[in-house]
Amino acid sequence: MFYREAGDFKTSYRDDGQTFPIRFDRYRYYAVLVFGFVVLPFLLNDYWTNAVFVPFLIYAIAAIGLNILVGYCGQLSLGTGGFMAVGAYACYKLTTAFPDVNIVFHILGAGIVTALVGMLFGLPSLRIKGFYLAVATLAAQFFLVWLFNRVPWFYNYSASGQISMPERTVLGIPVTGASVAPWAGYLVCLVFAVALAWMARNLTRGSVGRRWMAIRDMDIAAEIIGVNPLKAKLTAFAVSSFYVGIAGALFFSVYLGAVEVGEAFGIQKSFAVLFMIIIGGLGSIFGSFAGAAFMVVLPVMIKLVLVDTLGWPTDLGAHIQLMVVGALIIVFLIAEPHGMAQLWRLTKEKLRLWPFPH
Amino acid sequence: MVLPDTLLFAMEAALNGLLSGVMYALVALGFVLIFKASGIFNYAQGVMALFAALTLVGIQQGQVPFADLIHALTGVEMHGFGWTLPAVVAIVLTGIVMIGMAMVIETLILKHLVNQPPIILFMATIGLAYFLEGLGDTMWGSDIKAMDVGLPQGITGWIDESTNSLFGYGFYVDQLNIVAMVVAAILVTALTLFSQYSKQGRALRAVADDHQAALSVGISLRFIWVLVWSIAGFVALVAGIMWGAKSGVQFSLSLIALKALPVLMLGGFTSIPGAIVGGLIIGVGEQLFEFFVGPLVGGATENWFAYVLALLFLVFRPQGLFGEKIIERV
Numbered sequence: 001m002f003y004r005e006a007g008d009f010k011t012s013y014r015d016d017g018q019t020f021p022i023r024f025d026r027y028r029y030y031a032v033l034v035f036g037f038v039v040l041p042f043l044l045n046d047y048w049t050n051a052v053f054v055p056f057l058i059y060a061i062a063a064i065g066l067n068i069l070v071g072y073c074g075q076l077s078l079g080t081g082g083f084m085a086v087g088a089y090a091c092y093k094l095t096t097a098f099p100d101v102n103i104v105f106h107i108l109g110a111g112i113v114t115a116l117v118g119m120l121f122g123l124p125s126l127r128i129k130g131f132y133l134a135v136a137t138l139a140a141q142f143f144l145v146w147l148f149n150r151v152p153w154f155y156n157y158s159a160s161g162q163i164s165m166p167e168r169t170v171l172g173i174p175v176t177g178a179s180v181a182p183w184a185g186y187l188v189c190l191v192f193a194v195a196l197a198w199m200a201r202n203l204t205r206g207s208v209g210r211r212w213m214a215i216r217d218m219d220i221a222a223e224i225i226g227v228n229p230l231k232a233k234l235t236a237f238a239v240s241s242f243y244v245g246i247a248g249a250l251f252f253s254v255y256l257g258a259v260e261v262g263e264a265f266g267i268q269k270s271f272a273v274l275f276m277i278i279i280g281g282l283g284s285i286f287g288s289f290a291g292a293a294f295m296v297v298l299p300v301m302i303k304l305v306l307v308d309t310l311g312w313p314t315d316l317g318a319h320i321q322l323m324v325v326g327a328l329i330i331v332f333l334i335a336e337p338h339g340m341a342q343l344w345r346l347t348k349e350k351l352r353l354w355p356f357p358h
Numbered sequence: 359m360v361l362p363d364t365l366l367f368a369m370e371a372a373l374n375g376l377l378s379g380v381m382y383a384l385v386a387l388g389f390v391l392i393f394k395a396s397g398i399f400n401y402a403q404g405v406m407a408l409f410a411a412l413t414l415v416g417i418q419q420g421q422v423p424f425a426d427l428i429h430a431l432t433g434v435e436m437h438g439f440g441w442t443l444p445a446v447v448a449i450v451l452t453g454i455v456m457i458g459m460a461m462v463i464e465t466l467i468l469k470h471l472v473n474q475p476p477i478i479l480f481m482a483t484i485g486l487a488y489f490l491e492g493l494g495d496t497m498w499g500s501d502i503k504a505m506d507v508g509l510p511q512g513i514t515g516w517i518d519e520s521t522n523s524l525f526g527y528g529f530y531v532d533q534l535n536i537v538a539m540v541v542a543a544i545l546v547t548a549l550t551l552f553s554q555y556s557k558q559g560r561a562l563r564a565v566a567d568d569h570q571a572a573l574s575v576g577i578s579l580r581f582i583w584v585l586v587w588s589i590a591g592f593v594a595l596v597a598g599i600m601w602g603a604k605s606g607v608q609f610s611l612s613l614i615a616l617k618a619l620p621v622l623m624l625g626g627f628t629s630i631p632g633a634i635v636g637g638l639i640i641g642v643g644e645q646l647f648e649f650f651v652g653p654l655v656g657g658a659t660e661n662w663f664a665y666v667l668a669l670l671f672l673v674f675r676p677q678g679l680f681g682e683k684i685i686e687r688v
Contacts (some may be wrong), residue, residue, distance in 0.1 A: 108470040124669055128676045131399045135619045136672060138663035146661045278481055312430040319495040326489025333482045
């Protein structure tokens with residue numbers, strides 16, 4: 001009824017190529033943005049911010065980053081945790097070295113540092129593919145975590161080997177450190193998430209994104225039609241790592257505040273982000289958000305139901321959560337290999353015809 | 359014969375590295391088997407080893423499976439069946455469990471994923487790994503367990519004595535590593551004989567060569583898959599016993615198994631001898647690197663050395679030492 005292109009006339013190429021071609025979709029998108037920016041900050045309390053919203057936004061950024069590499073460029077990576085650690089430590093080093101510069105620039109700087117490291121570890125992708133590359137990225141994961149654990153310069157020779165974030169402000173309002181208001185941290189993450197998602201959407205539908213997808217679909221054929229695999233793969237690694245690095249920086253500075261590298265950025269993190277994009281949908285920005293939301297909400301739900309309501313022991317809840325996550329991955333791969341994004345697409349197709357069957 | 363101390367220590371480290379390399383190779387064998395027969399890169403191999411070890415200990419000590427879950431659901435407290443089974447019986451029972459698991463995996467997962475791209479299958483095995491890990495913990499609890507199936511442990515007397523009389527310094531070599539070496543040798547021989555001379559083994563190789571051609575001459579793909587996953591489960595059980603006896607049955611077992619991946623990359627995904635040679639190279643390289651370079655950079659280099667070595671190696675030879683040459687057609 002209301003979900004139609006009918007009556008929505010396009011008079012320019014610009015209109016024709018827009019992300020939300022259906023008017024209702026566009027308004028829904030603006031409504032979500034307004035809700036996120038204006039309404040939610042007033043409703044948030046400590047628990048919801050720390051348990052759901054901030055991790056959701058940060059993981060969404062990381063998932064978009066990994067999705068660019070895996071979903072758009074077809075290079076499987078298991079090094080996300082390591083690259084997030086690079087972002088976190090770069091942010092820490094920058095903010096302790098230049099305390100007067102605004103934290104936003106430090107986070108962006110952390111992204112750039114991670115992009116460089118990502119390109120370095122992306123170099124082997126020119127020679128090796130598929131599983132071999134996946135295992136090669138494990139080298140990044142283990143080496144980087146070891147590096148941050150063992151070289152004292154990275155954690156400023158602190159006795160505990162941890163890094164902890166000093167208080168930093170944006171426009172005079174503290175966003176990191178102990179005395180941060182729930183809405184402030186949330187808004188910082190939201191601004192980054194929205195800006196980066198917007199950038200990713202426009203990158204992936206432009207010529208850069210088409211080059212990535214050509215490499216993903218068949219690298220040799222792509223090379224023959226004039227795509228430079230060196231440039232395409234390395235830009236994918238760089239952009240992907242930039243996103244992952246920012247996610248790592250936010251994860252450390254805004255979300256956790258203090259980090260022990262093996263615990264926060266271990267191999268489990270790499271898999272968690274990989275699961276988000278599988279469940280959410282490979283090669284979809286919306287899918288990255290959906291997958292991140294799912295993987296953040298699922299443990300909270302399981303804990304809420306099993307531990308808090310039914311009174312089961314915490315470790316049993318954690319074990320069952322592992323089983324549920326594993327089973328869901330398999331179910332999604334069998335039933336809908338394109339993830340929640342595809343379900344969403346199908347729903348929209350149905351909605352366009354509704355209430356008619358054809 | 360008097361040799362400088364450093365050389366002696368290095369030799370000891372290399373010898374031990376060689377033997378722990380065998381342990382990596384044990385896990386890597388399971389990967390190779392499944393990869394050859396079905397083209398699936400089975401990430402869950404390490405967790406299968408953990409699961410097998412947990413089940414073995416659980417059965418042997420008469421634990422009630424899902425005791426915590428049953429307690430949470432019904433409030434019934436259970437403290438085990440109160441028996442201690444002989445190791446052999448427990449191993450056979452665990453073997454049966456692993457075969458059952460292979461069947462379940464085939465029916466519930468693999469059957470539905472025929473003809474999917476390899477990357478999807480790989481991710482499915484990651485999901486399987488998570489599920490099995492959760493299942494193992496839910497069934498048997500997540501506390502660290504001691505594995506006791508009567509394997510000899512401690513210093514190997516004759517190596518200590520002979521090196522002592524030769525160099526005036528006794529090498530410390532764990533008996534368990536010697537056992538692992540013997541077991542690996544038997545396992546590789548048995549697997550080679552099986553795949554070369556038995557009917558099923560030939561069918562298995564046919565499937566590995568070409569699924570469709572094998573189907574067309576009447577080989578049941580599904581049976582072969584169950585067979586392969588059962589064998590991989592058995593190899594996982596052996597690896598689980600060895601690793602469990604070495605360092606206790608605990609979660610980190612599945613992470614140690616991750617190290618089988620660089621072993622495979624060195625050796626090539628499709629070669630059984632490659633898995634052994636790769637394991638040895640990684641084992642020795644890791645020990646020597648830690649011995650010579652480790653102290654300079656803060657130690658614990660064995661966390662990443664294997665991966666970086668494999669990464670550098672692959673850049674020069676993408677198919678590994680013994681792997682089939684990668685030919686790409688458009």
